[in-house]
Amino acid sequence: MERDALAPVIIGAVVVLAIAAGLTITGGPTSARAEKRDLARLADLRVLASFARCVADITGSAPTKLAPMGDCGTDLPLTDRTTDAPYRYEALTAKGFLLCADFERPGLITNFDIAGAVWQHDQGCFAFTQP
Amino acid sequence: MRPSDQLAEFTRDALAAGKSRDDIRAALTQSGWAPNEIAEALDAWADISFPTPVPRPRPYVSAREAFFYGIMFVALAMTAWHLVALLHNLIDHWVADPLDEYSGRSALSSTRWSIAALIVFAPTFLVLNRRTVQATKADPGKRRSGVRKWFGYVTLFLASISLLGDLMAVIYALLSGDLTLRFILKALVVAGVAGAIFTYFRQEADEARDGA
Numbered sequence: 001m002e003r004d005a006l007a008p009v010i011i012g013a014v015v016v017l018a019i020a021a022g023l024t025i026t027g028g029p030t031s032a033r034a035e036k037r038d039l040a041r042l043a044d045l046r047v048l049a050s051f052a053r054c055v056a057d058i059t060g061s062a063p064t065k066l067a068p069m070g071d072c073g074t075d076l077p078l079t080d081r082t083t084d085a086p087y088r089y090e091a092l093t094a095k096g097f098l099l100c101a102d103f104e105r106p107g108l109i110t111n112f113d114i115a116g117a118v119w120q121h122d123q124g125c126f127a128f129t130q131p
Numbered sequence: 132m133r134p135s136d137q138l139a140e141f142t143r144d145a146l147a148a149g150k151s152r153d154d155i156r157a158a159l160t161q162s163g164w165a166p167n168e169i170a171e172a173l174d175a176w177a178d179i180s181f182p183t184p185v186p187r188p189r190p191y192v193s194a195r196e197a198f199f200y201g202i203m204f205v206a207l208a209m210t211a212w213h214l215v216a217l218l219h220n221l222i223d224h225w226v227a228d229p230l231d232e233y234s235g236r237s238a239l240s241s242t243r244w245s246i247a248a249l250i251v252f253a254p255t256f257l258v259l260n261r262r263t264v265q266a267t268k269a270d271p272g273k274r275r276s277g278v279r280k281w282f283g284y285v286t287l288f289l290a291s292i293s294l295l296g297d298l299m300a301v302i303y304a305l306l307s308g309d310l311t312l313r314f315i316l317k318a319l320v321v322a323g324v325a326g327a328i329f330t331y332f333r334q335e336a337d338e339a340r341d342g343a
Contacts, residue, residue, distance in 0.1 A: 007327075007331055008257050008260060008261065011210075011253070011256075011257065011327075012257055014214065015210065015214060015249050015253040018214060018217045018221070018249065019217070019246050019249055021221050022217050022220070022221065022242050022243075022245065022246045023246065025220070025221065025224050025242060026239050026242050026243050026246070032239075032243070035236065035239070108235045108236050108239070109235075110235055
């Protein structure tokens with residue numbers, strides 16, 4: 001095969017292989033949608049964490065359960081907007097608490113997703129233990 | 132009249148008057164023209180036996196080709212860039228480096244961009260390149276396209292810069308203690324893609340020069 005015919009075949013083959021390998025990592029449109037749902041859950045957990053910290057600052061201890069409180073916010077995202085499953089909350093210490101959700105791609109979540117929290121991969125929870 | 136036009140007119144008149152090329156060259160040299168200017172002026176006329184000077188075909192510029200080659204070379208640049216980016220992301224995924232922070236979602240996002248770019252631009256480049264090859268085979272005069280030459284040389288320039296930059300990055304990584312397997316593979320990817328473009332378009336440029 002001459003160069004004019006061989007080069008495009010090689011380029012095409014490399015590109016197709018790279019795209020196929022890339023798709024095995026990214027997972028296609030369904031996985032991408034699951035990531036978007038996880039991002040929405042993370043946004044909700046940030047709101048709930050901010051609420052719990054506010055309550056802890058005002059009252060001196062983390063709330064025992066998540067219930068709207070005037071000074072810290074009344075419009076709380078208490079359930080997962082895609083599945084309607086409630087987010088799980090648990091007070092740990094005086095000001096420490098745990099916030100959990102059913103993440104679909106937990107492997108992509110890190111400590112950096114919610115400031116000041118520790119990601120517990122196995123439980124799907126963020127632990128807030130820093131004062 | 133521009134000096135180059137004066138030179139072209141003089142050369143044609145001198146050839147028409149039956150002066151030999153050596154005489155014309157000597158006269159122009161005496162008048163202060165540079166050897167490459169003289170050679171170009173003489174090369175514009177075929178060295179054949181005919182009563183009047185016969186022009187050689189010259190490079191031409193066409194707006195249609197500027198559009199066509201513009202799209203083709205942009206498609207090539209996007210294909211090369213995103214192929215390198217995608218392969219780098221694959222290397223990051225497959226070859227772990229314990230000293231690197233996991234980039235997670237941002238890596239997936241850039242991988243998706245590269246896949247999208249390749250799905251659009253790689254077939255565009257391949258189809259346009261195929262059309263170019265076919266058109267050049269049917270009409271070798273197309274090799275004289277000035278636009279094609281310019282884009283070809285710009286591509287060669289960018290590929291050369293990539294290779295030199297790659298070499299620089301390898302040396303820097305060596306000096307900074309980052310010469311890991313992951314880095315070596317990435318450098319090889321850049322060198323491979325830039326080298327392939329360099330080889331391919333150097334041949335194109337050679338053919339274009341032969342065709343001029």
